[in-house]
Amino acid sequence: MTAELIIGGLASGSLYALIGIAVVLVLQATDVPNFAQGEMAMFSTFVAYTMLNTYSLSWWIALPAAIAFAALQGIVVQQLIIRPLLGSPTINAVIATLGLNMALHSVAGMIWGNLTNVFTSPVADLPVFRLFGVNVSPDSALTILVSVAMIIVFTLILRHTRAGIALRAASQDQAVAKLMGISVSRSFALAWAMGSVAGLVAGILVAPILFLDVNLMAPLLIKGFAGAVLGGLSSLPGVFVGGLLLGVVENLLGAYVSGTFNEALSFILIIVVLIVAPAGIFGRVKSTKV
Amino acid sequence: MNRSATLSIESISVSFGGVHALQDVSLTLEPGSIVGLIGPNGAGKSTLLNCISGISRPGAGTIRLGETNLTGRRPDQIAGLGLGRVFQHPQLIPELSVLDNLMVANHRTLRYSVLAEMIGLPSVRRAEAEARHAAMQVAARVGLSPSLGMVTGSLPYGHRKLLELARVILMGARHLLLDEPIAGLNDAEIDHLGHVVLDLQREQGLSVLLVEHNMGLVRRLCNHVVVLDAGRVIAEGTADGVLSDPRVLLAYLGEVPADA
Amino acid sequence: MNHTTTTALPARAKSSRDQWFLGGFVVLYALIALFSGGYFVYLLNLIGIFALVAIGLTILTGFSGQTSLGHAGFFAIGAYASAIFAQRWGVPFWLAIPLAGAFATVIGALIALPALRLKDLYLAIATLGFGIVTQKVIFEWRTVTGGGGGMQVPMPSLFGLSVADGSRMAWVIAATLAAGTWAAFRLASSRTGRALSMLRESETAAACIGIRVARYKVVAFALSAFYTAVAGGLYANVVRYVNPESFDVNMSIMFLAMIVIGGMGSVRGALLGAAFYVAVPEAFRGFKDAPGLIFGISLMLVVILLPGGLTSLLRARRKAAS
Numbered sequence: 088m089t090a091e092l093i094i095g096g097l098a099s100g101s102l103y104a105l106i107g108i109a110v111v112l113v114l115q116a117t118d119v120p121n122f123a124q125g126e127m128a129m130f131s132t133f134v135a136y137t138m139l140n141t142y143s144l145s146w147w148i149a150l151p152a153a154i155a156f157a158a159l160q161g162i163v164v165q166q167l168i169i170r171p172l173l174g175s176p177t178i179n180a181v182i183a184t185l186g187l188n189m190a191l192h193s194v195a196g197m198i199w200g201n202l203t204n205v206f207t208s209p210v211a212d213l214p215v216f217r218l219f220g221v222n223v224s225p226d227s228a229l230t231i232l233v234s235v236a237m238i239i240v241f242t243l244i245l246r247h248t249r250a251g252i253a254l255r256a257a258s259q260d261q262a263v264a265k266l267m268g269i270s271v272s273r274s275f276a277l278a279w280a281m282g283s284v285a286g287l288v289a290g291i292l293v294a295p296i297l298f299l300d301v302n303l304m305a306p307l308l309i310k311g312f313a314g315a316v317l318g319g320l321s322s323l324p325g326v327f328v329g330g331l332l333l334g335v336v337e338n339l340l341g342a343y344v345s346g347t348f349n350e351a352l353s354f355i356l357i358i359v360v361l362i363v364a365p366a367g368i369f370g371r372v373k374s375t376k377v
Numbered sequence: 378m379n380r381s382a383t384l385s386i387e388s389i390s391v392s393f394g395g396v397h398a399l400q401d402v403s404l405t406l407e408p409g410s411i412v413g414l415i416g417p418n419g420a421g422k423s424t425l426l427n428c429i430s431g432i433s434r435p436g437a438g439t440i441r442l443g444e445t446n447l448t449g450r451r452p453d454q455i456a457g458l459g460l461g462r463v464f465q466h467p468q469l470i471p472e473l474s475v476l477d478n479l480m481v482a483n484h485r486t487l488r489y490s491v492l493a494e495m496i497g498l499p500s501v502r503r504a505e506a507e508a509r510h511a512a513m514q515v516a517a518r519v520g521l522s523p524s525l526g527m528v529t530g531s532l533p534y535g536h537r538k539l540l541e542l543a544r545v546i547l548m549g550a551r552h553l554l555l556d557e558p559i560a561g562l563n564d565a566e567i568d569h570l571g572h573v574v575l576d577l578q579r580e581q582g583l584s585v586l587l588v589e590h591n592m593g594l595v596r597r598l599c600n601h602v603v604v605l606d607a608g609r610v611i612a613e614g615t616a617d618g619v620l621s622d623p624r625v626l627l628a629y630l631g632e633v634p635a636d637a
Numbered sequence: 638m639n640h641t642t643t644t645a646l647p648a649r650a651k652s653s654r655d656q657w658f659l660g661g662f663v664v665l666y667a668l669i670a671l672f673s674g675g676y677f678v679y680l681l682n683l684i685g686i687f688a689l690v691a692i693g694l695t696i697l698t699g700f701s702g703q704t705s706l707g708h709a710g711f712f713a714i715g716a717y718a719s720a721i722f723a724q725r726w727g728v729p730f731w732l733a734i735p736l737a738g739a740f741a742t743v744i745g746a747l748i749a750l751p752a753l754r755l756k757d758l759y760l761a762i763a764t765l766g767f768g769i770v771t772q773k774v775i776f777e778w779r780t781v782t783g784g785g786g787g788m789q790v791p792m793p794s795l796f797g798l799s800v801a802d803g804s805r806m807a808w809v810i811a812a813t814l815a816a817g818t819w820a821a822f823r824l825a826s827s828r829t830g831r832a833l834s835m836l837r838e839s840e841t842a843a844a845c846i847g848i849r850v851a852r853y854k855v856v857a858f859a860l861s862a863f864y865t866a867v868a869g870g871l872y873a874n875v876v877r878y879v880n881p882e883s884f885d886v887n888m889s890i891m892f893l894a895m896i897v898i899g900g901m902g903s904v905r906g907a908l909l910g911a912a913f914y915v916a917v918p919e920a921f922r923g924f925k926d927a928p929g930l931i932f933g934i935s936l937m938l939v940v941i942l943l944p945g946g947l948t949s950l951l952r953a954r955r956k957a958a959s
Binding site: 456 | 819820821823824826827828829831832834835837838839841842843844845846847848849850856860902
């Protein structure tokens with residue numbers, strides 16, 4: 088029983104982790120917490136859905152196209168909304184992303200209405216398999232695998248490609264990076280593109296389970312943030328662990344303490360953790376010069 | 378507040394994640410004296426000021442004002458004991474006027490409660506009027522009177538620095554910690570600020586710890602100079618003595634010039 | 638250098654302009670209350686209520702720089718507490734609301750304590766958590782709050798005279814708003830207001846001037862909670878029915894949007910933001926998604942192009958005093 092709860096928690100936790108990764112990637116690279124991450128992901132997912140269902144394209148076409156859309160979306164958002172705010176206090180960017188959140192939600196409602204749609208998962212036809220004596224649905228397994236894969240891919244990009252290294256340099260010190268010939272604007276655009284793609288992936292994984300409508304991502308975004316904060320916003324693996332932990336704790340609390348109050352309890356838990364360790368479990372507080 | 382107390386810094390050591398920002402630094406600030414603190418960038422000067430103001434906690438050593446131990450106290454408590462810190466970059470509220478920014482210093486002397494304040498009792502208005510008067514006098518003292526109503530966001534840099542200085546004076550600070558007060562000022566402004574500091578110091582018997590790179594100012598103002606390099610005190614004495622000390626030249630220039 | 642002459646100050650220019658604005662607002666308010674139909678009065682009441690919320694949030698976020706994404710929580714506490722005091726213990730509304738406010742103030746002060754250690758994003762997430770937890774608690778505590786089914790609010794009456802009618806309520810709301818605005822202006826131009834503004838600029842510098850940072854953060858949270866909860870209590874008495882679903886994260890975000898669009902950090906901005914918040918959905922009735930789009934775009938535009946918000950459009954260009 089507990090094993091099932093844990094596996095289930097890991098599955099939902101890896102969803103939180105995916106969103107968390109999207110958020111932290113952008114946060115670490117460009118110092119902006121993207122509160123529009125959820126709606127951006129929802130929008131891209133709807134685009135994918137439209138290609139799959141309305142235009143009956145195959146996954147082999149729709150997926151790369153959706154990824155391209157998501158990347159473009161990230162770049163456009165960064166260039167039009169975030170870039171003008173470089174240099175002003177972070178709260179401005181937070182407010183801008185909150186505004187984008189609202190706007191995207193409304194536009195999605197205008198385009199796709201408020202119906203709930205069934206989104207067929209790419210692995211829908213695979214059977215349930217057993218792991219440690221527990222039934223694991225292919226969706227859950229896919230989610231966990233994909234989250235891990237994304238972390239690996241992003242870490243590789245950041246460590247071993249020129250663009251990735253340039254991005255890390257730009258996020259450390261913009262002035263120095265510019266002197267070294269790195270285009271800060273392009274690097275930041277890359278980060279937002281990556282974040283948006285991560286969001287799309289999360290959306291595609293979640294949609295089959297929760298059904299696709301415009302309100303799909305909102306609760307997930309909050310949990311994604313919470314899990315990331317728990318893991319200490321500084322490293323991708325940390326965020327991953329934080330998200331998983333949140334998922335598992337939520338499930339366990341749900342079964343053993345209260346079925347309906349578990350979400351609130353999880354939040355309380357996170358606040359308590361933050362009081363004890365203000366930078367999260369794995370976090371490191373950036374020290375600033377006075 | 379200790380009127381004429383000595384600020385003693387005894388064997389202060391601070392490390393940040395393995396880097397020894399300060400090692401065994403000692404310094405004495407006698408009442409009424411002006412001590413210069415110089416050294417190359419990264420020597421630990423601002424760190425030392427941070428320890429004195431209570432912003433950073435030293436790993437070892439004590440800081441005392443007269444008989445009172447300052448080490449480990451909160452910055453606002455230390456400010457209450459008469460230490461006034463002027464930061465390298467002016468920390469002002471941009472949308473408020475010069476006068477309002479100055480009035481922040483009256484914080485401890487205005488004693489009314491939040492409730493009284495929100496109702497707008499006559500006693501509050503009287504207290505505010507008195508505080509305004511005191512602020513205007515200090516502003517006159519440093520030469521900021523014409524700018525009192527100006528919004529600090531549009532104030533020229535030199536005036537911002539003067540405002541910061543005026544603020545600690547209004548606070549009633551007896552011991553000033555000035556962190557590069559003339560950085561970014563032109564000659565006339567440097568001259569003016571130097572005069573203001575000297576006048577105030579002589580008039581009120583203030584003690585001043587001056588962190589500076591401008592050796593001319595250091596020579597002009599300081600009775601005593603302490604040189605910091607890589608977290609340690611490497612020399613101290615009179616301004617002239619210290620500035621011709623080969624060890625100091627070595628620290629600044631990386632080598633001793635042939636004609637030293 | 639002889640600078641002993643002190644020039645007369647430009648007669649507290651900022652505050653006299655504010656007084657004109659406030660006066661104008663009050664006159665407009667009174668005219669609408671007296672001469673328009675029931676629906677306009679209802680809208681007016683909403684503006685008054687949200688203006689109080691906006692002022693409360695301005696004290697916390699505008700003056701002191703503490704971001705709150707959970708203020709719907711205080712609003713809900715005010716609404717529900719007033720309703721419960723009135724329904725359970727027969728407390729008259731004019732007492733129930735301040736009591737609810739006091740209750741929320743205590744909670745606000747308690748919330749401030751963990752907030753002392755948290756900065757920026759972490760604080761935002763923690764306040765977000767507070768809002769969510771509050772909504773959930775109200776939802777779950779069925780015996781007290783009626784849970785998801787909501788709760789009826791008894792008819793408010795003042796010394797036997799029913800105040801349930803919108804235009805009567807308008808006087809109550811107007812009086813409360815006037816008092817709240819007055820107090821906020823006083824706060825802004827006194828010691829606490831200056832201390833809070835300094836806190837926003839730099840906590841370190843504030844401490845070095847002798848400001849007890851912790852104390853002032855608690856004060857900011859407490860005052861903010863009080864204003865918002867009183868507004869919530871008034872809201873409960875206007876709509877006469879509360880349910881937890883309305884006090885969600887979206888409401889908290891809209892509260893923040895209000896003060897940003899109106900102009901963060903000023904009481905005038907709070908009033909303008911509240912008017913905007915009520916007017917837009919009204920102007921676009923029937924277009925379900927239009928208000929969201931407008932608020933969203935307005936937020937982005939304000940932040941990028943007009944950081945001072947709507948109120949900066951009204952502000953005369955600042956002149957250097959001579």
